[in-house]
Amino acid sequence: MAEMDKMKKILVIGIVSFMVIASLSSANLKKVNGLDCNSILGKELKPCFPSNILSIDIERPREGYLYIFDEEIIPTISSNTIIIGKITVKADAYSEHGINKVEFYVDNKLKYIDDETPYSWLWNEFVVGKHEIKVMAYDTAWNVATDEINVIIFNI
Structure with a gap:
């Protein structure tokens, strides 16, 4: 029975x-x-609900602000972020596994790797025009998160 x-x-x-x-x-x-996610009945099933939380946010420069020589001045009339001179790019990353490293990119070119908090990089090179700043966080389980912001910068 x-x-x-x-x-x-x-x-x-x-x-x-x-x-x-x-x-x-x-x-x-x-x-x-x-x-x-692949379909449930597909050949390969990818996890759709991750077991960890990994996030990264660009804290500085903020979208829609004017920066002059690394100082936040005022919000811009448009949503453009305008930078005159150098700028310290700051990112906040979190993972329940712990953060391994944060990479800083300009127009998809790696500029700096930081493995200690606070995650930051001083962008101080000759550059003029519209560019994309991107940050990528890797946790100790090698999960990846990204954030990006478009800026107009004049640094000569």
Whole structure:
């Protein structure tokens, strides 16, 4: 009799699992929490619900502000971030696993790597025009998070 109960439990678990998979696949989920997910019935199933939280935010320069020689002056009339002179780029990163490193990029070119808080980099080179600042955080489990901001900079 105990073996029959065990088989009933296995059958119920199988039916419930099939129903969950069928309903999820019919939902046609492509992205959850910003991660790409293959269909449930596809060949490869990628995790859609990460077990950790990893985030990074550019704290400085802020979007829509004017900076003169590394000092925040006033909000701009438009949403443009305008920088005159050098600027210290600051990022805030968090992971429940701990942060391994933060990389700083300008127009997808690596400029600096910081592995200690506070995560910052002094951008002080000849540069004029519109550029993208991007930061990438890597936690100790090698998960990656990014943030970026477009700026107009005049530093000669």
